[in-house]
Amino acid sequence: MDVPRQRATRQGSVALTQEVDRLKAGVSADVIIELKDVEKVFGGLNSRYVALQGCSLKVKRGEFICLLGPSGCGKSTLLNLIAGFERPTGGEITFDGEPLVGASSKRVMCFQDSMQALLPWTTVAGNISFALSVRHVPRAEWKARIDECLDIVGLSASVGRFPTELSGGMRQRLQIARALAANPEVLLMDEPFGALDAMTRTQMQLELLRVWERTNKTVVFITHDIEEALLLGDRVCIMNKGPRSRIVAEYPVEGPRPRQLLEDRRIAELAGRIRTTFATFETADQGRPGV
Amino acid sequence: MGNDNPKHERDSARALPQADAARRTTGAGTPPMFADALQKTAAAFNRLFDAPPLILTMLSFTLFVIVWWFFSTYLVNPKLIPSPALVASTGWDMLIHRNLLKDIGASMMRVGVGLALGTVCGVVVGLLIGRSRAAAALVDPVVQVMRNLSPTAMIPIALVWFGIGEEAKFFLIFWGAFFIIAVNTTAGVHSTPRTRIRGAQCLGASELRIFVSIMLPSALPYIVAGVRLGVASAFMTIIPAEILAAQEGLGALLQQASLNGQIDRMFVALAIVAVLGYSTDRAVRYLAEHTFKRYTAYLSEL
Numbered sequence: 109m110d111v112p113r114q115r116a117t118r119q120g121s122v123a124l125t126q127e128v129d130r131l132k133a134g135v136s137a138d139v140i141i142e143l144k145d146v147e148k149v150f151g152g153l154n155s156r157y158v159a160l161q162g163c164s165l166k167v168k169r170g171e172f173i174c175l176l177g178p179s180g181c182g183k184s185t186l187l188n189l190i191a192g193f194e195r196p197t198g199g200e201i202t203f204d205g206e207p208l209v210g211a212s213s214k215r216v217m218c219f220q221d222s223m224q225a226l227l228p229w230t231t232v233a234g235n236i237s238f239a240l241s242v243r244h245v246p247r248a249e250w251k252a253r254i255d256e257c258l259d260i261v262g263l264s265a266s267v268g269r270f271p272t273e274l275s276g277g278m279r280q281r282l283q284i285a286r287a288l289a290a291n292p293e294v295l296l297m298d299e300p301f302g303a304l305d306a307m308t309r310t311q312m313q314l315e316l317l318r319v320w321e322r323t324n325k326t327v328v329f330i331t332h333d334i335e336e337a338l339l340l341g342d343r344v345c346i347m348n349k350g351p352r353s354r355i356v357a358e359y360p361v362e363g364p365r366p367r368q369l370l371e372d373r374r375i376a377e378l379a380g381r382i383r384t385t386f387a388t389f390e391t392a393d394q395g396r397p398g399v
Numbered sequence: 400m401g402n403d404n405p406k407h408e409r410d411s412a413r414a415l416p417q418a419d420a421a422r423r424t425t426g427a428g429t430p431p432m433f434a435d436a437l438q439k440t441a442a443a444f445n446r447l448f449d450a451p452p453l454i455l456t457m458l459s460f461t462l463f464v465i466v467w468w469f470f471s472t473y474l475v476n477p478k479l480i481p482s483p484a485l486v487a488s489t490g491w492d493m494l495i496h497r498n499l500l501k502d503i504g505a506s507m508m509r510v511g512v513g514l515a516l517g518t519v520c521g522v523v524v525g526l527l528i529g530r531s532r533a534a535a536a537l538v539d540p541v542v543q544v545m546r547n548l549s550p551t552a553m554i555p556i557a558l559v560w561f562g563i564g565e566e567a568k569f570f571l572i573f574w575g576a577f578f579i580i581a582v583n584t585t586a587g588v589h590s591t592p593r594t595r596i597r598g599a600q601c602l603g604a605s606e607l608r609i610f611v612s613i614m615l616p617s618a619l620p621y622i623v624a625g626v627r628l629g630v631a632s633a634f635m636t637i638i639p640a641e642i643l644a645a646q647e648g649l650g651a652l653l654q655q656a657s658l659n660g661q662i663d664r665m666f667v668a669l670a671i672v673a674v675l676g677y678s679t680d681r682a683v684r685y686l687a688e689h690t691f692k693r694y695t696a697y698l699s700e701l
Binding site for chain 2: 225
């Protein structure tokens with residue numbers, strides 16, 4: 109988990125200590141997550157699979173960054189490394205200037221399968237209470253925090269419902285609300301809208317943007333959908349297909365939100381370039397020279 | 400056909416396949432009245448199975464008793480299969496005059512104690528093996544080998560170790576239930592979705608918190624399933640155990656009746672065992688569903 113001395117100090121001096129540490133480490137206060145030449149290998153002697161190799165990335169504080177790539181390109185592996193669920197076999201990952209070791213409530217993940225991620229045996233309020241209880245938030249504050257988090261995601265009317273009674277979109281909102289209850293610095297999202305129908309997905313994308321603008325968290329968002337990445341991200345990072353995946357290109361996305369993908373010429377151009385890049389993955393994969 | 404009244408048309412529309420079949424089997428020259436009656440009977444027969452489950456269950460048992468009565472009265476020697484009426488009256492006599500309740504109580508008490516012990520130990524060991532890699536490596540192989548020793552196989556050794564008293568029966572019931580419940584509990588722990596565990600980890604939950612709040616509830620449906628199987632095993636174990644060494648109990652009743660050549664009393668004992676096993680299973684299911692409703696209900700809605 110995280111630096112032990114933080115536990116003893118109050119919020120204000122915690123922030124100050126962190127700032128000083130960062131300046132000492134010579135790290136820009138701007139960069140919250142940094143991956144340097146990260147490598148991840150699975151398997152033992154006989155069945156080695158190099159999922160990631162030479163993967164480098166800098167995530168700026170408060171930005172919305174999208175990791176875009178075809179299936180099997182190691183996006184989830186990368187996110188698991190950032191979350192701390194797995195350790196890299198090579199290279200290093202730093203969070204806030206400190207080496208990243210293990211999972212922490214500063215980096216909360218929202219998963220694609222909301223039914224599996226949530227606690228199905230307790231209500232919406234109960235799920236958020238779980239997060240508050242784990243964070244040792246005093247009981248007296250729970251009601252206010254639950255109301256606040258549900259209000260941000262628009263689930264206030266469903267306080268007493270169970271996850272099985274909610275639609276897919278509502279369950280994802282609950283996941284986001286639960287994540288916010290833990291007050292993280294970074295939201296990691298592993299294709300959260302992948303299992304939703306197209307209309308709900310569009311709705312949820314706009315919801316997520318609202319949440320992000322309201323709470324100012326850093327968001328690392330994984331998707332295989334080019335349109336989704338361009339709609340949501342400040343920056344889009346393309347990953348190539350595995351093995352040995354890495355981030356092959358980064359594109360800043362300009363234009364105010366909500367973005368009109370079809371009407372904005374720059375974005376349409378960008379989409380075209382990204383599609384071409386993906387096409388080269390396909391042909392490289394098939395062993396034929398690019399057309 | 401074009402002159403049919405509306406209601407008739409509706410009925411025939413619903414029972415069309417039967418109507419066609421009726422017309423086909425009865426032939427083209429059949430008076431319309433016959434085909435009509437046939438089709439109405441077929442439809443009524445099918446509607447029979449829309450009745451409430453309780454009625455159908457009673458119908459099933461009534462049919463069973465009728466077949467049994469037929470066998471015992473006309474087909475088989477009544478010394479081999481007594482008639483239902485005789486079994487019922489003997490059962491009543493045993494209940495009022497011959498301490499049937501005492502035997503039932505003795506058997507149920509042994510089952511109860513053995514199950515309680517087996518459940519507690521089985522759950523604890525199952526959780527340990529499921530959660531701890533060290534425990535799994537050290538304890539699980541032994542459990543996997545030993546569980547092939549059925550409680551019945553353990554009867555002789557139980558009699559050597561514990562004699563013919565109550566402890567031997569407790570041990571045998573415990574033995575059967577323990578392995579079943581341990582194996583199911585371990586499966587339950589392993590069935591916890593990794594996503595759920597990781598979700599709790601990234602919120603900052605400790606290992607203990609994850610075990611208590613995530614793994615245990617996820618394992619509960621499996622534990623309940625294990626207990627139900629343990630109940631079944633207990634009922635199958637108590638009878639041979641009591642046949643071999645008991646003064647009271649349903650197995651003892653069975654054995655005594657067999658030695659005395661009292662086929663009717665044997666049938667009473669068997670009927671009681673069958674009904675008791677079924678009732679206990681239903682009771683356990685009902686209890687589990689209501690006590691642990693929130694931990695099992697969501698599975699059917701997935």
